[in-house]
Amino acid sequence: MSYRAPLSDFGFLLSHVVGFDRVQSTELFSEATEDMTTAILVEAGRLCEDVLAPVDRAGDTVPARLDGGQVHSSPGFAEAYRAIAKGGWICVAAPPAHGGMGLPLTLQTAINEMMSAACLSLQLNPMLTQGQIEALEAHASEEIKALYLPKLISGEWTGTMNLTESGAGSDVGALVTRAEPNEDGTYAIIGQKIYITWGDAEFVDNVCHLVLARLPDSPPGTKGISLFLVPRHLPDATGVPCAVNSLRVVSLEHKLGLHGSPTCVMEYDRATGWLIGDENGGMAAMFTMMNNARLGVGCQGIGIAEAATQKAVAFALERKQGRVGGTGTIIEHPDVRRMVATMKAETFAARAIALANAVAIDMARATGEAEWAARAALLTPISKAHGTDIGHEVAQIGIQVHGGMGYIEETGAAQLARDVRVTQIYEGTNGIQAMDLTGRKMADGGRAALALLDEVTAQAESARVSLPAMSGRVADAARAVRDLTEWLVQQELRDRFAGCTAYLRALARVLGAHFHLAAAIAEGGTGPRTRLAAFFVARLLPEHGALIAQVKAGADGLFDVTVEDLETT
Amino acid sequence: MSYRAPLSDFGFLLSHVVGFDRVQSTELFSEATEDMTTAILVEAGRLCEDVLAPVDRAGDTVPARLDGGQVHSSPGFAEAYRAIAKGGWICVAAPPAHGGMGLPLTLQTAINEMMSAACLSLQLNPMLTQGQIEALEAHASEEIKALYLPKLISGEWTGTMNLTESGAGSDVGALVTRAEPNEDGTYAIIGQKIYITWGDAEFVDNVCHLVLARLPDSPPGTKGISLFLVPRHLPDATGVPCAVNSLRVVSLEHKLGLHGSPTCVMEYDRATGWLIGDENGGMAAMFTMMNNARLGVGCQGIGIAEAATQKAVAFALERKQGRVGGTGTIIEHPDVRRMVATMKAETFAARAIALANAVAIDMARATGEAEWAARAALLTPISKAHGTDIGHEVAQIGIQVHGGMGYIEETGAAQLARDVRVTQIYEGTNGIQAMDLTGRKMADGGRAALALLDEVTAQAESARVSLPAMSGRVADAARAVRDLTEWLVQQELRDRFAGCTAYLRALARVLGAHFHLAAAIAEGGTGPRTRLAAFFVARLLPEHGALIAQVKAGADGLFDVTVEDLETT
Known part of the structure; x- marks a missing residue:
């Protein structure tokens, strides 16, 4: 059973349920016609089915590893990543001024869901880059934008986000990484960060880290945090990565799931960085990025819910146990039918919420109306927390549908549950979403x-x-x-x-x-x-x-x- | 944070909530006095804290493996198993006539919960032996009882249960393993069984398999199934394991959890077996055993819930994040308090149901009253399904309390969730319990x-x-x-x-x-x-x-x- 892109559901939801026509009728997104939308989703779906889904198991069984200070990704990941980049799928919502397509976030949202369903470990990589593109677009100087955005949008370089430290998780204000001004206007970054997703990748020319750190004499707590761009290789003025920066991957975490996604402990030893946004304005800059990232994480949950549902339905239609009518398979047992129908119904609902959220974000951008912004802000923690809760719940139901085989790793049902579990935790735990x-x-x-x-x-x-x-x-x-x-x-x-x-x-x-x-x-x-x-x-x-x-x-x-x-x- | 036996909860529940005094006042269980009960639980608790809990992590990180046809268990498991056996803890409810202590199943239930909490992978081994003791006690000939029960009760030998085949899981009646009569009154068992928990162990002199198989010309479905005892080594008349029987472990499953518990594919190639109970009476014999085994599995869930709760409370009392009053730790955050209070309250409720179930079983046995038997029969599927559902739910909440650290395997929170997950599936899926x-x-x-x-x-x-x-x-x-x-x-x-x-x-x-x-x-x-x-x-x-x-x-x-x-x- 391999993943099939849920194109009819997307089409129906966009056309009839979440009001995507309003987005299409704005000037900003007038190019996102019906035909364009269909073509985009069909193409992205094909990539997910044909290129990403086939490498997902290897991402689990052959984890990314650290060797000689460099991350070596799981078998097939490098090729799959290049296919994403080559197809222009890193960030379809990226600004046209720097090589992006400027498509609505609603389409990006659908694509993110499909990529997550097909291979969550790898999808994390472009998702982090999307966040970085957004942050730089909103807060970086024109010079930085011109240098970095085209490379990030094309996928030649990737982006990461460095928030967490061992004593500063949900309480970001407790972080202690320092940034000392250099004479040339750059900064020396000193500190250790943990849980850095895709902190390195051997298949790109550069990895660009956005790092939260404290300037000298900055106020305590969240008010004294600034944001810095710290690339693995320092680019020259033409964008060619040259000197190696003084940062390194110390180790990779041994996680419950997402083995294909290297989660790094990063050490910055006076690494050269550039201030992004205002001094002590790091939290504001981070929130710009995190808002849409939260929606993105919600879609990861929904993608896994879809993948788990397809897998469970296929199994339930194949497995014969007990005397039943109809198909003669376990799907005719009422309690099994309950399980798969629940999976299907929950996935649909969570997907609709996420797409409505994306529509609100697009409308806020296109119209500048405060009501749309408020709608988007309200829906974001729901998309994130509910989408990921449903992702995990549905994946667990999927294990149950498989019976004893669900507990055997080769089946793949357990991997989906293990992979999706962290989405309830990262990018702000679901408890924090609910507090928000x-x-x-x-x-x-x-x-x-x-x-x-x-x-x-x-x-x-x-x-x-x-x-x-x-x-x-x-x-x-x-x-x-x-x-x-x-x-x-x-x-x-x-x-x-x-x-x-x-x-x-x-x-x-x-x-x-x-x-x-x-x-x-x-x-x-x-x-x-x-x-x-x-x-x-x-x-x-x-x-x-x-x-x-x-x-x-x-x-x-x-x-x-x-x-x-x-x-x- | 290491496991502490929940002795005050057991004491309170037995004395004040589930009516254990009624069991104590029966003639059959008159020896289970207050002092005796306390002494038993304290001693068993100490074994779990000092001997079993310390080997639990190694059971996850160094899985049991198959080498040269023999299972080699995880580091420390052999020693821990011997401590269980030496202390007389394999089956305290076993009949005194064959060397058992004849204690109430209620005490066995409490002990099973503690052993599960401390090391579920290893606890599965004596739990399976308990089931075999019960089945042989109820259905075997006096000769078989005299030969096997003392060895099983002392823990010198262990027992397994062989139901499942690749085409016969929940639908036991579909099994095809055959039993052909030999001239000496024994049977030749031919077939392959899957999901055989502790199908082999290097630390015991013999492993005794109870195998469901079909006699020649038996009716189809569940009415044509008989039960056979098939030991790894054929014992001589004095109980010394001699000739090697023609059965073997083909492979071990690669599972989501319980890595310390070898789950075997077993092959029987005209292995010698003895009929237990009547011809074609295998299902009835199996149900005798499975009923109490279902309660036992429920307790596995509750044990993991207890272990997860203790771990989460300890973490929440240690971890500082954000400005809060009281202890200054995350336990003061309302949503964290909600999570740990839920864990505690759910564990208490599930434990009370299981103990009440055990009391009903003991009362049915001691009094012969049909009302107690009906109460026991009613509570058994609830203890099993609800106990294991709560076990998994609470373990998942435990991961969430740990935040990002919950997703890192070294923390141990994820192991609890992985280990307990199968309890919702085996011994009859929870859906089957609900149908029952x-x-x-x-x-x-x-x-x-x-x-x-x-x-x-x-x-x-x-x-x-x-x-x-x-x-x-x-x-x-x-x-x-x-x-x-x-x-x-x-x-x-x-x-x-x-x-x-x-x-x-x-x-x-x-x-x-x-x-x-x-x-x-x-x-x-x-x-x-x-x-x-x-x-x-x-x-x-x-x-x-x-x-x-x-x-x-x-x-x-x-x-x-x-x-x-x-x-x-």
């Missing part, structure tokens, strides 16, 4: 959330006649989560955070139902998407009730359980 | 379930004054699941099975709340267990509402989603 949603993203008094829930209600009301059962349930759930939102914004942060994970999921449940309903409406209330929507609304949406109870429990009962209670065995 | 619960175990019209729910209601009503909020919620939930049960038994099997997994979890939620409430009542409504109970009832119990909706959805909406719908991408 209920804290910062509710600083508007919940306006963006309430506006979105009103749209959910309006659509549900519009389908009262055509799809009465489904729309009634969606409307009820939207009302309940709307009430919850109004309650939530009245609470102290501590109480919001006590229920933040449950709140995020409750909202995601309602949004998932909303997009399923949209699909059913577009289908005229009959057809495969209507059947899947009915399944989602009947079986998965009701979870919101339990989640609401959790949110409302607040912090009191939580902190009643003392540290001592927890320590006693 | 809603099918066979409801063949009594739901009597056993309704009787249990009535006890839940009665206890909740009794606490209306002392613990009004908590008891009210438990009573409401019990009523809702009682109504659901009455509805369920009216449905066709296909509809029951469509909601079986949700039903099992809904019932487990109510039972978990019931035992938490019992703990709070026993504590007089104030103290650590009351606080944890309040947390469980407020946050985790409400899930039952969503589960009820899933159960009630039945099969229609499920099979509306067609195979074609699922295949389309």
